[in-house]
Amino acid sequence: MNFKLIDFTLKSLKRRLTKKLSVIFIFSLIVFLLVSVFSISSSIKKELEISVNALPEIIVQKMSGGRQTVIPVDRAYEIATIPGVQNAYDRVWGYYYFVNDNVNFTVVGLDFDLEAYKQKYSDIINLYAEATDTIDAPFMIVGSGVYKMLEDNFYKNFYNFRTVTGEMLETKIVGSFTDVSAMETNDVILMPVNYVRELFDISENYATDIVVRIPNPEEIEIIKQKLNSMFPDSRIVSRLDIEASYQNIFDYKSGLFLALLIVAFVAFFILVYDNASGLSIEDRREIGILKAVGWQVENILQIKFIEGSLISLFSFFLGTGTALFYVYILQAPILRNLFTGASNLKPTFNLIPVINFEILILIFILTVPVYILATVIPSWKSSVIDADEVMR
Amino acid sequence: MIELKSVDKIYSHGEHEEIGVLKNISFSVKENEFSLLTGPSGSGKSTILSIVGGLSKPTNGEVIIDNKSIAKLPDKFSALLRREKIGFIFQKFNLINNLSAIDNITIPLIPTKISKSEIEQRAEKIMTELSIFNKRDVLVEKLSGGEQQRVAIARALVNEPKIILADEPTANLDKKLSLDFIQIIKQLKDAGKTILLASHDPLFTDLDCINNIIKIHLGEIQ
Amino acid sequence: MSVLLTPEVIILFIEDILLFGFNTIAFVIAYRIYKNFNLNSTSNEQYTLEKQTYLASYIIKFSLYLKIISFLFFVFTLDKLSNVIPGAMCGVGVTTASDYGIYLLIFKMLNIYLYGFWLLINNSDMKREDFPFTKIKFKYFLFIYFFFVIELILQSLYFFDINPQELVSCCGTVFNEVSTSAVGRLTQIPNIISVPLFYSLFLLLIFTALKKTVLLNGVLNFVFAIISITTLISFFGTYIYELPTHHCPFCILQSDYFYVGYLLYTLLFVGTFFGIGIAFLKYLIKIPLDYHKISIGFNTAYVVSVSFFPINYYLNNGVWL
Numbered sequence: 001m002n003f004k005l006i007d008f009t010l011k012s013l014k015r016r017l018t019k020k021l022s023v024i025f026i027f028s029l030i031v032f033l034l035v036s037v038f039s040i041s042s043s044i045k046k047e048l049e050i051s052v053n054a055l056p057e058i059i060v061q062k063m064s065g066g067r068q069t070v071i072p073v074d075r076a077y078e079i080a081t082i083p084g085v086q087n088a089y090d091r092v093w094g095y096y097y098f099v100n101d102n103v104n105f106t107v108v109g110l111d112f113d114l115e116a117y118k119q120k121y122s123d124i125i126n127l128y129a130e131a132t133d134t135i136d137a138p139f140m141i142v143g144s145g146v147y148k149m150l151e152d153n154f155y156k157n158f159y160n161f162r163t164v165t166g167e168m169l170e171t172k173i174v175g176s177f178t179d180v181s182a183m184e185t186n187d188v189i190l191m192p193v194n195y196v197r198e199l200f201d202i203s204e205n206y207a208t209d210i211v212v213r214i215p216n217p218e219e220i221e222i223i224k225q226k227l228n229s230m231f232p233d234s235r236i237v238s239r240l241d242i243e244a245s246y247q248n249i250f251d252y253k254s255g256l257f258l259a260l261l262i263v264a265f266v267a268f269f270i271l272v273y274d275n276a277s278g279l280s281i282e283d284r285r286e287i288g289i290l291k292a293v294g295w296q297v298e299n300i301l302q303i304k305f306i307e308g309s310l311i312s313l314f315s316f317f318l319g320t321g322t323a324l325f326y327v328y329i330l331q332a333p334i335l336r337n338l339f340t341g342a343s344n345l346k347p348t349f350n351l352i353p354v355i356n357f358e359i360l361i362l363i364f365i366l367t368v369p370v371y372i373l374a375t376v377i378p379s380w381k382s383s384v385i386d387a388d389e390v391m392r
Numbered sequence: 393m394i395e396l397k398s399v400d401k402i403y404s405h406g407e408h409e410e411i412g413v414l415k416n417i418s419f420s421v422k423e424n425e426f427s428l429l430t431g432p433s434g435s436g437k438s439t440i441l442s443i444v445g446g447l448s449k450p451t452n453g454e455v456i457i458d459n460k461s462i463a464k465l466p467d468k469f470s471a472l473l474r475r476e477k478i479g480f481i482f483q484k485f486n487l488i489n490n491l492s493a494i495d496n497i498t499i500p501l502i503p504t505k506i507s508k509s510e511i512e513q514r515a516e517k518i519m520t521e522l523s524i525f526n527k528r529d530v531l532v533e534k535l536s537g538g539e540q541q542r543v544a545i546a547r548a549l550v551n552e553p554k555i556i557l558a559d560e561p562t563a564n565l566d567k568k569l570s571l572d573f574i575q576i577i578k579q580l581k582d583a584g585k586t587i588l589l590a591s592h593d594p595l596f597t598d599l600d601c602i603n604n605i606i607k608i609h610l611g612e613i614q
Numbered sequence: 615m616s617v618l619l620t621p622e623v624i625i626l627f628i629e630d631i632l633l634f635g636f637n638t639i640a641f642v643i644a645y646r647i648y649k650n651f652n653l654n655s656t657s658n659e660q661y662t663l664e665k666q667t668y669l670a671s672y673i674i675k676f677s678l679y680l681k682i683i684s685f686l687f688f689v690f691t692l693d694k695l696s697n698v699i700p701g702a703m704c705g706v707g708v709t710t711a712s713d714y715g716i717y718l719l720i721f722k723m724l725n726i727y728l729y730g731f732w733l734l735i736n737n738s739d740m741k742r743e744d745f746p747f748t749k750i751k752f753k754y755f756l757f758i759y760f761f762f763v764i765e766l767i768l769q770s771l772y773f774f775d776i777n778p779q780e781l782v783s784c785c786g787t788v789f790n791e792v793s794t795s796a797v798g799r800l801t802q803i804p805n806i807i808s809v810p811l812f813y814s815l816f817l818l819l820i821f822t823a824l825k826k827t828v829l830l831n832g833v834l835n836f837v838f839a840i841i842s843i844t845t846l847i848s849f850f851g852t853y854i855y856e857l858p859t860h861h862c863p864f865c866i867l868q869s870d871y872f873y874v875g876y877l878l879y880t881l882l883f884v885g886t887f888f889g890i891g892i893a894f895l896k897y898l899i900k901i902p903l904d905y906h907k908i909s910i911g912f913n914t915a916y917v918v919s920v921s922f923f924p925i926n927y928y929l930n931n932g933v934w935l
């Protein structure tokens with residue numbers, strides 16, 4: 001490749017940049033959308049992989065009139081005796097509506113003297129053991145998302161919960177924690193279980209739900225059926241059910257998106273074709289001059305090809321760059337609701353940066369050659385302009 | 393160096409409409425000669441130049457440039473011929489407006505294998521000779537008419553051509569600048585170039601450096 | 615059937631449909647040129663045709679580049695689809711998931727050779743002022759176009775024929791048990807015959823290239839390409855995998871083997887491409903091209919690199935597999 005030609009093309013492009021802005025904009029926008037959508041979905045998938053693995057094998061919820069209600073604690077002991085079940089824990093937790101920011105926190109009740117039902121929580125308890133041992137009043141350890149939100153609202157050391165009965169529950173903020181899979185823990189508040197009971201007004205003999213640990217995945221399905229017949233008033237959700245429902249949402253949504261994209265592509269192709277065809281008198285004259293001073297048709301085709309490559313590469317990187325920024329730094333406002341909005345995922349979590357080169361290559365192969373192909377005929381048309389036009 | 397043998401040029405638009413522009417043109421310009429093409433507007437001077445430069449093809453007849461027949465040479469090779477042997481000076485200068493003087497001058501050599509630095513050296517040398525070196529990086533649209541023409545001349549010379557073709561070079565210049573141009577063209581002749589110049593400017597007719605005058609009228613030599 | 619419409623497959627189709635459109639334009643131009651091209655004419659029609667040759671050439675050139683990229687992408691897609699198709703561990707399983715797979719693969723490779731040869735003719739043609747091969751190169755393109763269409767049809771048949779629910783057999787069985795396919799059978803030739811054959815063919819190649827017996831060299835290059843692939847499957851590959859039972863042309867493309875397959879196949883392709891190309895052009899346009907050095911260079915590089923694995927294994931372990 002002749003560097004002087006590239007140099008010349010750059011200069012010539014600089015002069016006509018305004019005409020190319022619309023194409024660069026649309027091209028970048030398409031790349032942006034593609035990269036964003038694929039990144040969000042692969043990021044959420046990653047997130048899910050992590051959190052689904054951390055999910056208990058089975059959750060038992062008591063239902064009443066189609067809505068979830070509290071479940072008697074003694075059922076946990078009953079379940080623990082089923083062969084194949086390693087352990088069954090009753091959980092006390094709930095959502096607390098934080099008016100200031102219009103979000104829900106997940107308040108989880110733990111017995112700070114015992115092992116928690118989740119390894120993660122046990123680790124946190126141990127981490128703050130010294131600080132919490134001596135406290136007698138309500139206290140909490142919060143996820144980093146919660147911490148930030150409270151801080152933004154000037155709650156640095158404590159927060160006043162309003163219990164279900166309307167009383168104030170002044171709670172000390174002992175510390176915060178983060179996690180790779182933020183989706184799971186970002187909005188979590190860990191509190192001693194008795195205070196959570198007070199907050200949500202759940203009495204001693206009841207819990208929110210029961211989680212069941214089953215070491216052998218083969219047995220999950222059988223035990224699920226068993227629980228179903230033991231407790232006809234309950235809903236038994238297994239990890240596989242959750243996994244499948246998430247998977248469906250994503251596959252359906254990326255399919256829909258792809259269909260839209262194909263339509264967008266046709267429009268894009270026409271736009272590029274049109275833009276490259278619209279030769280102004282000035283453009284024609286310029287090509288005529290080049291040919292009159294000894295440029296060959298091939299040379300004109302070369303600079304057009306270089307021009308197409310430069311524009312498409314530039315737009316590709318622009319689109320990719322802004323998309324990665326939008327998804328991972330700005331956390332994809334608006335677009336992510338498309339993915340999470342309809343599902344029962346929690347609203348606050350961070351998209352884990354997973355730069356997936358496969359996706360970038362895929363999008364590259366889809367967009368750049370298509371752009372250059374769309375310019376083939378217009379480039380040729382301008383390359384065969386008669387050189388003697390400059391004599392007239 | 394340049395030889396035309398019974399050249400016709402007929403433009404055809406569609407099936408039936410045919411416009412004969414040149415009829416049976418024959419003449420020759422020997423090496424290091426200066427020939428002048430004159431004739432009224434529309435007589436076909438520019439058409440002859442574009443045929444000599446390979447910008448368009450004759451309908452009939454033979455065109456020989458530096459011992460090579462170009463009447464049926466495909467565009468690809470006539471472009472090469474222009475690049476290697478011919479310097480063109482156009483009536484309207486035909487510069488690319490948003491480029492600097494030096495960038496305009498180097499254009500003919502961009503597709504060649506010659507290195508960028510050598511091209512620029514060559515261009516700068518010619519610019520110095522034409523005393524426009526101080527305008528090296530100025531956009532050509534900001535230059536005066538005379539300066540623009542010097543840039544156009546420099547561009548025609550940068551490929552070190554044997555042949556110079558000029559179409560109405562003084563049409564856009566005032567008297568003084570036209571006389572300057574004549575000085576330049578004299579120097580080119582002294583440097584050994586073969587020159588074919590089309591003009592109806594009377595300034596040229598009685599120049600002593602002109603070897604022969606070809607008068608065209610309505611597409612024919614008189 | 616619809617499950618296989620993954621983004622990769624959709625992209626392959628989008629690209630091919632576009633290429634098909636453009637190649638059809640080139641086909642129409644090629645036909646006109648083949649019928650009416652005459653450099654001696656000064657008619658407007660000839661002038662238009664001369665201009666159109668540039669469009670057709672540009673399209674064909676671009677198609678070649680895009681075809682090479684999309685071929686790599688295709689191989690990559692096959693590898694990726696092996697996650698979706700039960701039983702498939704690599705591209706072999708995906709290829710055999712439909713009867714059309716192997717033919718599709720062959721046609722894809724063949725077409726890259728054919729488009730490449732077109733470019734060789736074009737290069738010689740554009741160097742001469744009388745464009746002596748313009749008619750013949752476009753006549754040849756008329757023929758390439760049909761191969762391209764066949765490839766497209768095969769590709770559609772292939773992707774719609776795959777049933778993602780059906781268990782396929784992969785490299786483990788395809789090249790080991792008594793195989794019915796032609797390629798499978800070729801790999802059954804015992805190594806004691808095929809490996810010496812491979813090396814003697816290579817020596818013959820060098821000999822004929824030095825002697826410039828062009829046609830014979832071309833034919834030998836073609837045979838060499840086939841033998842190279844079969845011995846790669848039956849012999850050399852096992853040393854790359856360091857497992858005597860692993861016979862596979864695809865797994866070497868995976869990261870586990872440092873993508874060495876891409877290097878090997880590129881060397882083999884370039885070497886045989888020029889070898890066959892010289893003979894092909896000599897036959898088609900009677901022009902002797904001197905690409906022998908490139909051909910010998912790349913073929914030698916292939917033989918050296920592929921021989922490295924068994925020798926290295928022997929030096930390290932003191933035994934052959």
Ligand SMILES: Nc1ncnc2c1ncn2[C@@H]1O[C@H](COP(=O)(O)OP(=O)(O)OP(=O)(O)O)[C@@H](O)[C@H]1O
Pocket residue numbers: 403411413431432433434435436437438439440560
């Ligand atoms: N593409 C074309 N189609 C038809 N007629 C043309 C075409 N180009 C030029 N002509 C005609 O050919 C004739 C000669 O034109 P040409 O430009 O050679 O004249 P000229 O002698 O250079 O005139 P001037 O002194 O005005 O520059 C004119 O009558 C013009 O109208």
Ligand SMILES: [Mg+2]
Pocket residue numbers: 437438439559560
């Ligand atoms: Mg004129």
